Amino acid sequence: MVTIINYKERQKEDGTSFYVLEVQGGIEMVKIQKTGNFYATAKKATIQSTFDDLTCQALIGTQMSGNISKVECEPYEYTIRDTGEVITLHHRFVYVQNKTETKVKNQMVSEAFAKKKQPNLLLLE
16 A cells, blocks of 8 residues: 655756656565665655646545555666765656556456447448
């Protein structure tokens, strides 16, 4: 499960704006290599939307099925806020729907269409 925790306005190249939803996954415990201690964290990602400002506000707190996954990408520079250190990253985090759930829903839709007799269509020219 992921939770919509925020939204942000972004600009397209043509100057028009749109909103992205910021989603966060569940809590994860990460072990620090140097000390062996653990800290709690959660992965975050953004999802493009067609919603307006009011709709995005209303969606904050909504939970959706899926998770945040780490995917490889072209290298890019990232500045660590606390230290100002610039590092190169080769991954980003993206929202992914649960494949099993999506597969089941698609199968249910396919079965529903298969059960209905589709009328023959007469094409007039």
